[in-house]
Amino acid sequence: MTSAALSALLGHWRKHPGQALALILGLAMATALWSGVQAINSEARASYDRAANVMGQNQIARLASHDGQPIALADFVTLRRAGYLVSPVIEGRIGNGPSAFRVVGIDPLTAPLEALPTPITDGRIAFGDLATSDGLLLMSPETATRVTTEGLPQIREIDEIANGIAITDIATAAELLGQENPSYLLVRSDQPQGLPPITDQSLLRYLEPELTSDISRLTDSFHLNLTAFGLLAFVVGLFIVHATIGLAFEQRRATFRTLRAIGLPLNRLVALLAGEMILVALLAGGMGIIIGYLIAAALLPSVAGSLRGLYGAQVSGELAFDPVWALSAMAIALLGAGFASAQALNRVRLMPILAPAQPRAWAMASARAQTIQTGLALVLFGLSAGLAIFGSSLITGFACLAALLIGAALALPVVGGAVLSGLGHLARSAMAQWALADTRQQLPGLSLALMALLLALAANIGVSTMVGSFRATFTGWLDQRLAAELYVNARNETEAALVLGFLEDHADAVLPYASADTRLGGLPAEIYGYSNNDIYRDNWPFLDALPNAWESVESGEAVLINEQLARRQGFSLGDELRLSAGWSLPISGIYSDYGNPSGQAIIGLDSFKARYPDVPILRFAVRVEGDSATALAAALSEATGLPPENAINQVEVKQLSLRIFEQTFLVTGALNVLTLGVAGFAMLTSMLTLTSMRLMQLAPVWALGQTRATLAWFELARIIGLAFFTFVLALPTGLGLAWILLSIVNVEAFGWKLPMLVFPMEWLRLLGLAVLAALISAAWPALRLSRTPPNSLLKLFTNER
């Protein structure tokens, strides 16, 4: 009996292959987009883990010189003799261009355990192997394939090592880099008791471990962003699955009733249907894994570029196949299919054995269901507003965003019904009245596809508004902030003196500046010393400032801080900022500082020199007339021997910054387009599956005196009208989304708030895309309708149907 019943149930899919395809493709696309994003995130996190294996990630406190030069061996010896547990590291770069890599030479015997790479701590590589006279370089397989430098010691490929880095014994590093003195000293956290603080015993610069701003924390918001988009695409895909399953179950009501009537137990029927869904999920999941892998592989280089540009995080551009990821993708496909079919299965479970076999007025929502939906939408809007006002974390920001999107999706059929009803009262002609009333009746059947379109459009409007606002603000900000024509970075004090001497004769103005790492409000931050000049006074973009902010900074009476620091610490103008023990200054200005994850403060250059006498002034902002910056840079290099890359033209900086910016939003843009594509597919499948049911509504109107061609045009106009209506609803939703992204998510994730700008031309483009998606989805059904033989329509008036 079971096999006979299964054959009867599966017969439906043989009869409706398009529906089967829509179901499988819908689930496959949902799984692909979700799992693709997860693959990217997991690859990036694996890269962070590899990076965390290297001391370059500042996980351990260290002592370094103030000018970035190697420290004297004597300093190291003194500290060791005094009993401090410090370990030397020699670090430097080998090679040029893409084949360049960083050599990190450690002393395995004295290095803190957490500084050693995993292969040494877990015993895969013995200390002795690393310290052989021939030397040994540990590097990732990807780095090993890029290395072209000749005469290197033996290379051993280790997966856990971050890309672009080679770890070796300190002696090997010294030989390779031609450097005897340590680059810095690692300071173990478990120093012997009774010793005075190491900072009291050494004049070296003490750098605390940057626990609060390590790479994975910084990039969390980026990955959360990707995950949110992956989830959105998954939900949009599930709309297709839910709609198709719902329709297939409706169409098989007669079969269910017959099977029950001839003795198939309810539990077995439900089990067979659940089994059918599992089969579909396994098939679609398999396809989703393949498509997801391809999507991830295509997007990963862009993501790696974004993470490098934004955070300096080294992420591999190549995707490794991970069986755990594939299994989780299959699990999400099964979960999605279960979620999408739960309602339909429950309806079968509760269906009385003698339930009418006619499809219900296809999912014509009852008044009660409409009321519940309206109530739920209002609750979600309220929740979104509440979270916007009272929320204070990245998670509440995304929850606020999700509540707005789901609320808008739920409100769509309700608002649509009300609008169509209102228009119906205004309609003059019989056809217009019929078309509006008919569309209203069709709305529940189409609403899932329209909700998917609404979500995709709102996401596109929201993200494009955010990116556009960001781009416009960022470009304007760069123009103001990079007001000097040339930025020069000398390598040492001797060179700085030469450079300064040359520039004073050849430039309009030379503005020296310097920076030092510090901690402000308990977090790692940078402090800058700037000389006062009209250029800053006239151009520097302040979010808020007291009168004569720059003058008070120059005179050492005030400090300027960036927005990130102000928001994190809740600072406002006039507040006292503690710069170090016994040194506080009032805040006279807060400036925007896009792209910088850290806090920053600016003091006068004289104050800086007094507080940081060991930090040499090596950097200069140079003003020159017109477009002579390039010529001046060339002359400067020639006269002083400064490497050309140390004199950067303002135009190049802007281009680089904008390139990083565009790269950052490339992935988001790609996911947006994919989501819109999935929504378009949802509309197409809905239209195709509804076509056969539409004939029953259209045939009487045809019989009463309309041509098939007229009805086909009405069908097209109806779908375009619905797409337009969906766009009209998506517009405020998308703008709300943009506001949440700009004012809540950005502030929580990056620490800066951006003004919201609107881009009507972008809206027009999206409206065009929505109409195009509607046209494509309705064109084939409309064409089919216009060519339906009268005989097929006549069957609907006889008992043959």
Add this chain to the structure above:
Amino acid sequence: MLLSAQDVNKSFSTSEGDVVVLNDASLSLDRGQTLALTGESGSGKSTFLHLIAGLDRPSSGKISLNGQDLSQAKDRDLARMRREEIGLIFQQFNLIPSLTLAQNLAFQARLAGKQDEAWLDHLADTLGLSDLLGRYPEQLSGGQQQRVAIGRALAAKPGLILADEPTGNLDEENAQRVMELLLALVADSGAALLLVTHSTDLAKRLSRRLHLSHGRLAA
């Protein structure tokens, strides 16, 4: 002559070859006349009615309505004729579920641009629908729905009413009432009625009768 069908043939192609449904069928009908077309199931009654309604085209032969040849007319002209000159009543009612009863009643008249409020009121009154005008088809009984369908067919005051088993889905009491109303209103409007039925009792109530058997007409 309002309606004339001469030597009408209709056959359908199937995988097993051509199936002849109508074989040289001819009839004529004038205003005010009522004609019953009887026959067994599958005898071709509905097919003949559909050809006369311009819903399908004959394989050969000629059908004229008010002197216009339906077999040669374009789709657009056929649609106009159905709107303005023909009233169709189906066994399955075929009301438009998204429109109220009042909208359904007036639908064809409005499509034809012949809306006459007094006539619509009269129809609603006569058919006993005046209190139900705000309801939707799904809220009506079968008998009530068929009365709406009759009203809709007559609303544009067409010259020809074509009814395909109009009582086939109704119980005896409702069938009697619907037929009485249909005949009374057809007489009232002066239209001609061509009724397809397999009930000889029902056919007897009409002025003329033709029997269709294996595609051939006989008196």
